Amino acid sequence: MKRITTLLAALCCLGGLSAQTGYRPAPENLAARQQFADGRFGIFLHWGLYAMLGQGEWHMTNANLHYREYEKLAAGFYPARFDAREWVTAFREAGARYICFTTRHHEGFSMFRTAQSPYNIVEATPFARDVVKELADECHRQGIRLHFYYSLIDWWREDAPRGRTGLGTGRPAEKEDADAYFDFMKAQLTELLTQYGEVGAIWFDGVWDQDRNPSFDWRLGELYALIHKLQPACLVINNHHLAPFEGEDAQAFERDLPGENTAGLSGQEISRLPLETCETMNGMWGYRIADQNYKSTERLVRYLVGAAGRGANLLLNIGPQPDGALPAAALERLAAVGEWLRANGETVYGTEAGPVEPRPWGVTTRRSDRVWVHIFNCPDKELFLPLEGLRVKQAVRFADRSKVSFAQDDAGVLLRLGEVPAGADTIVELTVAER
Ligand code: JFZ
Numbered sequence: 046m047k048r049i050t051t052l053l054a055a056l057c058c059l060g061g062l063s064a065q066t067g068y069r070p071a072p073e074n075l076a077a078r079q080q081f082a083d084g085r086f087g088i089f090l091h092w093g094l095y096a097m098l099g100q101g102e103w104h105m106t107n108a109n110l111h112y113r114e115y116e117k118l119a120a121g122f123y124p125a126r127f128d129a130r131e132w133v134t135a136f137r138e139a140g141a142r143y144i145c146f147t148t149r150h151h152e153g154f155s156m157f158r159t160a161q162s163p164y165n166i167v168e169a170t171p172f173a174r175d176v177v178k179e180l181a182d183e184c185h186r187q188g189i190r191l192h193f194y195y196s197l198i199d200w201w202r203e204d205a206p207r208g209r210t211g212l213g214t215g216r217p218a219e220k221e222d223a224d225a226y227f228d229f230m231k232a233q234l235t236e237l238l239t240q241y242g243e244v245g246a247i248w249f250d251g252v253w254d255q256d257r258n259p260s261f262d263w264r265l266g267e268l269y270a271l272i273h274k275l276q277p278a279c280l281v282i283n284n285h286h287l288a289p290f291e292g293e294d295a296q297a298f299e300r301d302l303p304g305e306n307t308a309g310l311s312g313q314e315i316s317r318l319p320l321e322t323c324e325t326m327n328g329m330w331g332y333r334i335a336d337q338n339y340k341s342t343e344r345l346v347r348y349l350v351g352a353a354g355r356g357a358n359l360l361l362n363i364g365p366q367p368d369g370a371l372p373a374a375a376l377e378r379l380a381a382v383g384e385w386l387r388a389n390g391e392t393v394y395g396t397e398a399g400p401v402e403p404r405p406w407g408v409t410t411r412r413s414d415r416v417w418v419h420i421f422n423c424p425d426k427e428l429f430l431p432l433e434g435l436r437v438k439q440a441v442r443f444a445d446r447s448k449v450s451f452a453q454d455d456a457g458v459l460l461r462l463g464e465v466p467a468g469a470d471t472i473v474e475l476t477v478a479e480r
Contacts, residue, residue, distance in 0.1 A: 065269035065292025071277035078294055080190075081245065081280060082319040083395040084142030085353055086386070087192070088379075089323050089362035090132075091147050091330040092176075094118040094154045096367040102331030105152050105200050109213030112153075112201045119154065119169035127172075127369025129179035133187050135371065139379035140386030142394075144184065145192035145248050145360055148177055148237060150331075151211065153201030158240070161232045164201065181241035190245035192282075193237050195230075197251035197263055202226065206261065208254030227264055231271055238275040245280060246295070247272050252285035265290060282321065289316045298322035302348075303355045304403070320357035324348060326375055332364035339374045342381040346469040349382070349393065350419045354408020356398035385469065392417035392443060392472055400477075401430050407470070416475040417443065423465035431457040435477045443472035455480075 070078070095102045097118055105115050136144055149155045155165035157177035167175050177193075184191040200211030203220035238244055249268075255261040269281050269292035280294035289296050296318045300308035303315045303322060311322070326345070327336045340348075345361065352359040361382075363375045371379075386393065392410055399409025399416050406428065407421040418430065437458045440449040450461045458475075465471050 064290035065266045065273070065281075068269070068273070068292045070294060071273070073278040074273070074280070074294060077245065077278040077280055078319050081143070081295060081321075082356075082358065084190070085358050085393050085396070086139075086141050086349060087143040087145055087321070087358060087360045088136045088139070088141045089145045089194075089330070089360045090365060091150065091194075091332075091362060092365045093147055093150045093152055093156060093331065094122060095150070095152055096124075096332040096365060097122060099332055099334030099367070101329040101333045101364075102147075102150050102152065103210075104331075105214060106211045111215040113215065115152070115214070116154075116164065116169075116201065119164065119166075120171065122166070122170040122367075123172045124176075124365075124367060124369025126366075127174075127176060127179075129176070129183040132365075132371060133180065133183040133189055135376055135379050137187050137189055139383040140390060141189065141361075143190035143192055143245055144180070145194050145246070146177065146180055147194040147196075149196055149199075149233070150194070151196050151198045151200050151251065153196075153199040153205070155233070157237065159233055159236055161229050161236070162202075177237075177241060185242055191241070191243075192246040192248055192280075193244060194248045194250065195234065195237070197230070197249055198254045199226070202229070204229070206255070208251075208261075209257055210254055227267070230268065234268065234271060235275065238272060238279065243278070244276055246282050247279060248297070249281070249283040249285075252283060252287075266292060269293070280319075284323075286310050286313055288314045289318055293318065295319040295321055298357070300324055302351050302403075303357050320352075320355070321360055322352055322357050323360040323362060325362045326378055327364075330362050330364060332366055332372070337374065339378060342378055342385070343469040345378060345382055346385050347421050350410075350421075350470055351403065351408055353393045353396055353410050354398055354403050354419060389443065389470070389472060392419070392474070400432055400435055414477055416477050418460070418473040418475065420462075420465055420471040420473065421469075423462060423471070426461070426463055426465075428460045428462055429457060430460065432477070433457065434480050436480050437475050437477055439476040441474050443474045449473055 158167040158175040159165045199205035200214050203216050204222040204225040282295045284297040296316045299310040301311040306312045327339045349359045396410035396412045399411040401409045407419045410417045440451045452459045
């Protein structure tokens with residue numbers, strides 16, 4: 046028996062798999078999960094010193110920049126055009142219900158006032174403003190929930206555990222000290238959860254950095270318990286690309302819709318927790334000066350609707366510029382997605398995955414007796430939907446409420462659509478009853 050327990054304990058620690066044991070989400074946490082899932086659309090923001098280099102947020106390690114040189118960027122960081130009100134207004138008008146901001150990315154620079162390290166935006170830059178505080182105040186004012194991205198990896202701190210990235214940034218190996226680093230992270234998380242009012246979620250990233258080091262323990266159980274103790278409603282989300290660990294409140298996917306795995310980061314099983322997938326507007330998370338390859342509005346809308354049809358949220362990324370402004374192309378896409386959501390948001394917000402599994406032609410969403418058929422590429426003038434157990438009482442085009450004729454039997458319904466116009470999404474609304 047003892048051997049089995051030891052074995053289990055060892056297995057649980059593998060790759061940082063230790064979780065918050067005996068976790069029972071508080072009632073307010075369960076309510077927050079539902080509110081999170083109902084929101085369906087969030088904006089991800091990757092902003093840090095790396096914006097100044099214009100090469101994305103991984104440039105420090107990709108180019109093996111020395112940490113003593115890299116840190117000098119801070120003294121030149123003065124994002125004069127940063128305006129939290131403008132940002133949050135643009136996100137709210139885009140129809141986003143929450144934002145997720147990089148409080149500290151792998152580069153190790155804290156974008157908030159912290160007593161745990163002088164390497165932060167208030168003390169180390171001439172800007173000297175706590176942008177997290179300004180964003181938090183503005184989010185609370187405008188009714189947008191605030192999530193904090195928090196990196197487990199740190200390429201700058203000497204005590205941070207070395208995984209498979211950040212090895213060429215010049216830090217002396219003998220300074221590594223996991224205990225000190227964990228104390229630092231816990232103290233910072235405490236600041237984040239006590240200085241900024243209600244926090245919707247902590248979004249961890251970096252577990253995968255130790256995937257060649259299976260005995261490494263990220264001590265996630267301790268971190269999760271701390272979060273839930275300070276703010277029971279705060280969701281714990283972790284971008285570890287695995288099935289959820291105990292203590293997590295939602296499951297993250299990256300660059301793929303749940304069930305798809307084209308980028309190779311999303312092979313994990315799909316859990317029953319609320320789901321969220323993140324994707325870039327262009328090709329990079331952090332600002333990349335050479336990347337003007339923005340996805341079209343049509344593609345972004347289809348991605349958002351594709352996520353909703355799989356019961357998932359979309360966390361859509363923007364990499365703000367070094368001057369503090371959002372890229373013009375990003376603002377333009379936000380406005381267009383917002384326009385689409387103002388007309389069609391009813392078929393996305395507060396829905397669940399519909400009764401028909403995602404198909405090459407599109408997806409379905411549902412709320413009580415309404416099913417919305419989102420048609421991206423109609424293969425034909427008619428579309429058959431397998432709807433066992435459901436009877437269709439009415440079918441209309443969502444855009445103009447015009448009737449769509451249909452025929453049905455026990456197996457499903459055949460919609461007679463005629464010509465389906467080109468566009469991001471043609472929506473047919475079905476009113477259904479259980480058979
Ligand atoms: C991670 C971050 O590294 C990235 O900078 C961004 O924040 C994104 C949202 O999340 O992306 C990953 C995750 C895993 C690997 C690489 C990038 N990996 O396994 O090498």
